[in-house]
Amino acid sequence: MVAVAAESPIAVSRRRIVKGDRVLVAALSGLAVIAVAVVVGPWLWHYDSNAVDLAAQLSPPSIDHPLGTDNLGRDLLARVLLGAQTSLGAGLVVVLAGAVLGSVTGLLAGALGGVVDSVLTWLTNSILCFPSIMLAMAVVMALKPGIPAVVIGLSIHSFPWYMRTIRGEVMRIAAQDFVKSTNAIGATQMRILFRHIFPHLVSTIVLQMAAVFGAAVLSLAAMGFLGMGAQPPTAELGAMITEGQQFFLTGQWWLVAFPGLVLLVAVTLTTIIADRARELLDPRGEYIVAD
Amino acid sequence: MTRHKPPRGPIWHRTALGVTLVLFATAASACSNSGATGSAAASRPFTVNWAANITSLDPAFTCPGDENSFASNFYGRLVKLSTREISPGVTAAVPDPSKVEPDFATKWDVSDGGKTYTFTLQPGKKFANGDPLDAAAVKYSIERTVKMGACGATSLQLGLTKPALISSVEAPDPTTVVLRLTQAYPGILYSLAQSRGSIYDPKEIEANGGVQPNTPNQWLQSHTASSSGPYVLAEYVPGNHATLERNPNYYGTPALEPTVRVNFTTSVPTLQVQAQSGEADVTLGLPPQAVNNLSTQSCCKVVTAESPTPVTVSMNYQGPLTDNAKFREALTYAVPYSDIIKKVAYGYGDSYYGPVIPGMAGYNQALEPARSFDPGKAKQLLAESGVSSPTLDLMINPTTPGVSEIATLLQSAWQQIGVTVNIDAKPPADFTTLFNQGKYQSALLYENSIPIGAYELRKKLTCDSASNNQHICIPGTMPLLDQLNNTADPAAQQPIIDALVHKWLENSPTIILYRAQFTAVVRPNVKHFAYAPNFRLADWSR
Numbered sequence A: 001m002v003a004v005a006a007e008s009p010i011a012v013s014r015r016r017i018v019k020g021d022r023v024l025v026a027a028l029s030g031l032a033v034i035a036v037a038v039v040v041g042p043w044l045w046h047y048d049s050n051a052v053d054l055a056a057q058l059s060p061p062s063i064d065h066p067l068g069t070d071n072l073g074r075d076l077l078a079r080v081l082l083g084a085q086t087s088l089g090a091g092l093v094v095v096l097a098g099a100v101l102g103s104v105t106g107l108l109a110g111a112l113g114g115v116v117d118s119v120l121t122w123l124t125n126s127i128l129c130f131p132s133i134m135l136a137m138a139v140v141m142a143l144k145p146g147i148p149a150v151v152i153g154l155s156i157h158s159f160p161w162y163m164r165t166i167r168g169e170v171m172r173i174a175a176q177d178f179v180k181s182t183n184a185i186g187a188t189q190m191r192i193l194f195r196h197i198f199p200h201l202v203s204t205i206v207l208q209m210a211a212v213f214g215a216a217v218l219s220l221a222a223m224g225f226l227g228m229g230a231q232p233p234t235a236e237l238g239a240m241i242t243e244g245q246q247f248f249l250t251g252q253w254w255l256v257a258f259p260g261l262v263l264l265v266a267v268t269l270t271t272i273i274a275d276r277a278r279e280l281l282d283p284r285g286e287y288i289v290a291d
Numbered sequence B: 001m002t003r004h005k006p007p008r009g010p011i012w013h014r015t016a017l018g019v020t021l022v023l024f025a026t027a028a029s030a031c032s033n034s035g036a037t038g039s040a041a042a043s044r045p046f047t048v049n050w051a052a053n054i055t056s057l058d059p060a061f062t063c064p065g066d067e068n069s070f071a072s073n074f075y076g077r078l079v080k081l082s083t084r085e086i087s088p089g090v091t092a093a094v095p096d097p098s099k100v101e102p103d104f105a106t107k108w109d110v111s112d113g114g115k116t117y118t119f120t121l122q123p124g125k126k127f128a129n130g131d132p133l134d135a136a137a138v139k140y141s142i143e144r145t146v147k148m149g150a151c152g153a154t155s156l157q158l159g160l161t162k163p164a165l166i167s168s169v170e171a172p173d174p175t176t177v178v179l180r181l182t183q184a185y186p187g188i189l190y191s192l193a194q195s196r197g198s199i200y201d202p203k204e205i206e207a208n209g210g211v212q213p214n215t216p217n218q219w220l221q222s223h224t225a226s227s228s229g230p231y232v233l234a235e236y237v238p239g240n241h242a243t244l245e246r247n248p249n250y251y252g253t254p255a256l257e258p259t260v261r262v263n264f265t266t267s268v269p270t271l272q273v274q275a276q277s278g279e280a281d282v283t284l285g286l287p288p289q290a291v292n293n294l295s296t297q298s299c300c301k302v303v304t305a306e307s308p309t310p311v312t313v314s315m316n317y318q319g320p321l322t323d324n325a326k327f328r329e330a331l332t333y334a335v336p337y338s339d340i341i342k343k344v345a346y347g348y349g350d351s352y353y354g355p356v357i358p359g360m361a362g363y364n365q366a367l368e369p370a371r372s373f374d375p376g377k378a379k380q381l382l383a384e385s386g387v388s389s390p391t392l393d394l395m396i397n398p399t400t401p402g403v404s405e406i407a408t409l410l411q412s413a414w415q416q417i418g419v420t421v422n423i424d425a426k427p428p429a430d431f432t433t434l435f436n437q438g439k440y441q442s443a444l445l446y447e448n449s450i451p452i453g454a455y456e457l458r459k460k461l462t463c464d465s466a467s468n469n470q471h472i473c474i475p476g477t478m479p480l481l482d483q484l485n486n487t488a489d490p491a492a493q494q495p496i497i498d499a500l501v502h503k504w505l506e507n508s509p510t511i512i513l514y515r516a517q518f519t520a521v522v523r524p525n526v527k528h529f530a531y532a533p534n535f536r537l538a539d540w541s542r
Helices: A011-020 A022-044 A076-112 A114-128 A134-142 A146-175 A177-184 A187-224 A237-248 A254-280 B011-034 B039-042 B065-075 B137-150 B152-156 B190-191 B203-208 B268-276 B288-295 B325-332 B337-344 B375-385 B403-415 B428-436 B454-459 B479-485 B490-507
Strands: A002-004 A288-290 B044-051 B083-087 B088-094 B106-109 B116-121 B166-174 B176-181 B231-239 B239-247 B259-262 B282-284 B301-315 B393-397 B420-425 B444-448 B510-522 B529-531
Touching: A011 B106, A022 A076, A022 A254, A022 B088, A076 A146, A076 A187, A076 A237, A076 A254, A114 A146, A134 A187, A146 A187, A177 A187, A177 B088, A177 B375, A187 A237, A187 A254, A237 A254, A237 B268, A237 B288, A237 B375, A237 B510, B044 B268, B065 B231, B065 B403, B088 B301, B106 B510, B116 B137, B137 B152, B137 B166, B137 B203, B152 B190, B268 B282, B268 B288, B288 B301, B288 B510, B301 B529, B325 B375, B325 B510, B337 B403, B337 B510, B393 B403, B393 B428, B428 B444, B454 B479, B454 B490, B479 B490, B510 B529
Parallel strands: B044 B259, B044 B282, B088 B529, B393 B420, B393 B444
Antiparallel strands: A002 A288, B083 B088, B106 B116, B116 B176, B166 B176, B231 B239, B239 B259, B282 B510, B301 B444, B301 B510
């Protein structure tokens, strides 16, 4: 049975709705577990992720090595924990960098209009002509393979999405009566922008961040898969999948399965949260929860 | 009030559907693979799956071994290497210049104290397109390779380019070629037997860009100048596949298979699955772990041969830290050689330590025993070197299979003697450029050598030479190299080579991790297979 929550944009109502949405609660809980595991796990787990032990090469999962070992005998649990930390942490940086850059440029383009708007729109359209992976590869080629270069490339590609969305929202809100009134009583443009318009953009930015996060983590993994992301011996989920793929067909399934599973779960949970948050923050206030 | 149900974002449904489709596709793929029967295999052309990136088909220009190997199938040469059987149905080329055999040339005479070679050619032969294959074509081809001044020129002249080893080529009549050298050098026959000695159709080249010194002919990057070899290139999709068809005008023994399809893919799982399912008759370029796994399966057998491909850490002789001989020597004793051969190369390799590879002309086993893994000695040498808390940049090309593994292993091993290693991964093009220009501190790579000791020593030890990308300059070596350059007789060369090897060993400029064996995974029904530095597909068949 499907129940419809009370129509309200009020925070109290939203909190109640969130509590009643088991899918959302499960997704948030799952992501919290992963976040805690990747932050605390590497400190607690007694194996060094880079410790080579050729005597234990390609050991299947066991009590000593719950996720098995890789081709250099390194403990896979330790590497998965650290790899997830690298992948999810880098994804977070891409999201934040894109959000900051995209918000500033979106605000400027939407509020100032004219030449500034034209130039920024042209710039972002140009950037969006390139697939994110291609842009990241170009940055990597210009700098050097590694997480920092990939993060820069993905951040450059992600900010236009924020910018375009926020620019449109700024233009829409600026045309509303309350903004015109504020302007009429003599408020400065900066005050109007940051005090009266920006708060209305927060939900948009948060939604965009959630959407970008999953894509960023997958792009990062793809770059690792191409050998242009994390470099040895850094643990990163995409690179681990790449390294493990040649062993998948020879019976050492755990080298690909566990990093792949963590990647799949983290991205799926983020996508669910973004999906539900979009509905939750929908200004029309229509939100459905499952019993 | 009517409420709209916003799209629920049926993530679980979509995920489940996706997973189901993937599983279904995998199962279907597995079923179709296992269904590749012997009759299906027989109905397709002889198929070679090759983990190679081919970017040029011009042996006069290109450097990589794979590209030379592939291109060499379309061109004949004056002479060829002799072969010996190494197992039933499998032969290997003998890397000895004194044992080359006639090929397009039926015989040759050496005169002028070893400085003039007069080749007599087969009469009345033609390229695949009907153009005359004669002495004029041979003269044009050799002159073109030298004039281009690229890798082909260096290899053809065995590194002797200043002054050029080849002084002139003459074609007094259609069946006679006179090759004059600036000095006696029997090794020239070995290089003439390689891809660098290819014979091109002059008309085709002149009609498509001609010859420009130090400039690649763009047309030849993806076309062949007709064919004087056993196959013609019937179809070529760069980076994907090529179809080779038997050359009806070939002057030699016809290719065993009328058609060969070569698929280029660097995906190890794809190569493995297709080898297992019988979709490829020969699979080249698989990493050792995959070869080892396939060797235990009924689908496949593994052919191995000794090859001149050492896996090394080259150290910049003039770089910071690596200019310290004791430091370099210390590192050579801190390498778990046997572990690397056993656990990374899966036994497809062997140990030695020196500049001349085992089996090469000039190799002296007594001089080049393998170094042992002795961390205590390494620590002692490190203390004697006077360096403290050293940090070494190790440049790698991470797209080369196994390199990241070995780099990580070295990082771990050298950490134990107090040396910190930064693994510096470079994209393939950057790696090649930086390595060739000698702009690195240390670099881990698979070397591709010419199996002639004198050539390798000249390449590696000549001070200020462009090919000496380690910048090695050891006092006393230049007079020995001059002596070696002017000594034609292999027996007389040996003491000079030994003296140079001593100099090299005293300075430990390179860490020889192991010599990688050539491996090919072949189907059990492949009856003929031949290994040579340039793969000759004409000698492979089922």
